[in-house]
Amino acid sequence: MTEFELKFKDLMKSKVKLLDHIMNYIVKRKGKQMRPMFVFLSAGVCGGINESTHRGAALIELLHTATLVHDDVVDDANYRRGFFSVNALWKNKIAVLVGDFLLSRGLLLSVDNNDFHLLKIVSNAVKEMSEGELLQIAKARKLDITEEVYYQIIRQKTASLMASCCAVGASSTASTEEIILRMREFGEKVGMAFQIKDDLFDYGDDEIGKPVGIDIKEKKMTLPLIYALSKADWFEKRHIISLIRNKSDNKKAVKEVIDFVKKSGGLNYAKEAMHRYYEEAMVILNQFPESEYKTSLSALVDYTIERKK
Amino acid sequence: MTEFELKFKDLMKSKVKLLDHIMNYIVKRKGKQMRPMFVFLSAGVCGGINESTHRGAALIELLHTATLVHDDVVDDANYRRGFFSVNALWKNKIAVLVGDFLLSRGLLLSVDNNDFHLLKIVSNAVKEMSEGELLQIAKARKLDITEEVYYQIIRQKTASLMASCCAVGASSTASTEEIILRMREFGEKVGMAFQIKDDLFDYGDDEIGKPVGIDIKEKKMTLPLIYALSKADWFEKRHIISLIRNKSDNKKAVKEVIDFVKKSGGLNYAKEAMHRYYEEAMVILNQFPESEYKTSLSALVDYTIERKK
Numbered sequence: 001m002t003e004f005e006l007k008f009k010d011l012m013k014s015k016v017k018l019l020d021h022i023m024n025y026i027v028k029r030k031g032k033q034m035r036p037m038f039v040f041l042s043a044g045v046c047g048g049i050n051e052s053t054h055r056g057a058a059l060i061e062l063l064h065t066a067t068l069v070h071d072d073v074v075d076d077a078n079y080r081r082g083f084f085s086v087n088a089l090w091k092n093k094i095a096v097l098v099g100d101f102l103l104s105r106g107l108l109l110s111v112d113n114n115d116f117h118l119l120k121i122v123s124n125a126v127k128e129m130s131e132g133e134l135l136q137i138a139k140a141r142k143l144d145i146t147e148e149v150y151y152q153i154i155r156q157k158t159a160s161l162m163a164s165c166c167a168v169g170a171s172s173t174a175s176t177e178e179i180i181l182r183m184r185e186f187g188e189k190v191g192m193a194f195q196i197k198d199d200l201f202d203y204g205d206d207e208i209g210k211p212v213g214i215d216i217k218e219k220k221m222t223l224p225l226i227y228a229l230s231k232a233d234w235f236e237k238r239h240i241i242s243l244i245r246n247k248s249d250n251k252k253a254v255k256e257v258i259d260f261v262k263k264s265g266g267l268n269y270a271k272e273a274m275h276r277y278y279e280e281a282m283v284i285l286n287q288f289p290e291s292e293y294k295t296s297l298s299a300l301v302d303y304t305i306e307r308k309k
Numbered sequence: 310m311t312e313f314e315l316k317f318k319d320l321m322k323s324k325v326k327l328l329d330h331i332m333n334y335i336v337k338r339k340g341k342q343m344r345p346m347f348v349f350l351s352a353g354v355c356g357g358i359n360e361s362t363h364r365g366a367a368l369i370e371l372l373h374t375a376t377l378v379h380d381d382v383v384d385d386a387n388y389r390r391g392f393f394s395v396n397a398l399w400k401n402k403i404a405v406l407v408g409d410f411l412l413s414r415g416l417l418l419s420v421d422n423n424d425f426h427l428l429k430i431v432s433n434a435v436k437e438m439s440e441g442e443l444l445q446i447a448k449a450r451k452l453d454i455t456e457e458v459y460y461q462i463i464r465q466k467t468a469s470l471m472a473s474c475c476a477v478g479a480s481s482t483a484s485t486e487e488i489i490l491r492m493r494e495f496g497e498k499v500g501m502a503f504q505i506k507d508d509l510f511d512y513g514d515d516e517i518g519k520p521v522g523i524d525i526k527e528k529k530m531t532l533p534l535i536y537a538l539s540k541a542d543w544f545e546k547r548h549i550i551s552l553i554r555n556k557s558d559n560k561k562a563v564k565e566v567i568d569f570v571k572k573s574g575g576l577n578y579a580k581e582a583m584h585r586y587y588e589e590a591m592v593i594l595n596q597f598p599e600s601e602y603k604t605s606l607s608a609l610v611d612y613t614i615e616r617k618k
Contacts, residue, residue, distance in 0.1 A: 018447035
């Protein structure tokens with residue numbers, strides 16, 4: 001990972017000073033780099049890490065960083081991971097351009113090295129992610145989302161990137177199409193579990209003190225709420241929907257929605273769904289031969305979805 | 310072009326209804342599709358139009374459309390070509406996602422058809438364009454831009470895409486690297502002339518009644534102004550810079566800057582530079598054998614930079 005970080009820093013360099021300044025800033029506030037780790041460990045499980053794996057991990061991280069920078073515009077998030085977002089500091093216009101620049105760096109890295117198999121996987125992820133986010137925005141207006149649509153949204157906006165990490169890792173080794181597909185499926189299931197866990201956080205289901213009720217405020221309907229609504233009678237349903245539609249800025253109303261979800265067993269239902277995805281992911285991983293990589297990948301999955309049984 | 314438009318419309322389809330709705334809207338307000346025409350005619354000049362040319366033209370137009378949509382965020386433009394921008398209608402967040410979606414469609418089209426030579430050209434254009442725009446923003450803050458930096462900015466932000474159009478056209482035929490490079494150079498020079506012409510419009514140098522003084526308002530230093538400042542004495546220079554820095558919202562101040570530029574011969578100087586690029590482009594084009602394509606390409610260049618001698 002140290003080698004990766006040095007290379008990644010180098011990739012983000014630009015002749016334009018303002019851009020260089022922003023890049024340094026982005027590198028400093030970088031997260032856990034979970035996605036490159038999935039790439040490396042997936043490659044390890046499928047036969048070993050090589051130069052192409054390194055480039056694949058960089059491509060994924062550049063794409064992910066570009067998405068985060070664009071998300072700062074998208075979410076109007078002024079605060080991300082305790083730093084002010086690039087967006088808040090340099091405004092929307094720069095955030096869009098920096099995101100585009102990062103994406104192009106990733107593309108060029110792949111094109112220059114003829115990593116076309118990686119490019120294919122990643123282009124598809126860009127399409128899926130933007131389409132998924134747009135679907136979520138479209139549905140947030142209508143509040144009429146079904147479980148099926150919820151799964152489609154999180155599959156596209158979150159799980160597709162995690163699936164791509166694992167597919168890129170496998171694809172960077174000389175794996176067969178079938179192996180690559182299996183690793184993609186593994187990553188997708190991990191991504192689904194990860195997003196459901198993240199959606200559970202919004203109901204205060206953790207000990208890390210993340211802010212609660214943000215999704216409700218933004219009218220994002222997630223699994224716990226969708227389930228609870230499906231179990232409610234007509235009057236209750238109408239009441240809750242009206243709270244979300246008209247009073248989602250009101251703390252008391254948000255609290256009422258959260259209590260309604262808890263009372264209806266929405267949290268347990270979502271946890272079960274999450275565990276199901278987790279177990280399915282593990283079944284796939286267990287088909288691969290034992291190795292240190294496999295043990296680490298399994299531990300990374302546990303860490304990622306922070307399972308506290 | 311009719312065949313191209315049908316294919317292009319098809320490419321913009323999505324399963325997400327909101328997205329489909331926006332795409333229809335974008336297709337309706339589409340411009341002159343000058344860039345695909347450059348791709349087709351360049352291919353024609355280099356040997357003939359084929360399937361790969363069609364995909365190249367679509368890739369370029371998708372990229373260009375993505376850039377326009379992102380520009381709506383970037384420029385805070387609420388009004389583009391007489392329609393309300395996607396940005397104003399659906400807000401920043403959607404504009405960013407739609408741009409990303411369009412870009413990914415273009416990438417996938419190329420990847421799926423193994424058009425890697427086209428992808429290389431276009432990835433580079435994305436990098437150049439975002440870097441050029443960021444350079445312009447960085448320089449707009451300092452107002453200390455030289456002619457050299459001006460040329461670098463317009464080469465990156467505008468000419469690189471036109472250069473890519475012609476390179477993509479040539480590359481879609483079985484042309485040699487040398488021919489592709491020559492066509493790229495031709496396109497770059499056309500793009501430079503095109504941007505200088507566009508910058509001249511801001512000083513009211515046309516009969517089409519485009520709004521005047523917008524660049525000055527946004528503190529964008531273009532060639533006519535840069536030249537005029539270089540000829541001014543210390544006191545005048547300080548006065549004009551102070552007008553731009555502090556009073557660019559004031560109509561009278563903007564008028565004063567425009568008059569200063571006209572008086573100093575800034576418009577003529579920029580026109581000469583534009584003609585130089587035009588002539589250089591034509592010298593390159595004339596090295597190619599005569600054909601209907603060549604005649605049309607030459608006419609398209611004349612139309613593009615609207616030369617009124």
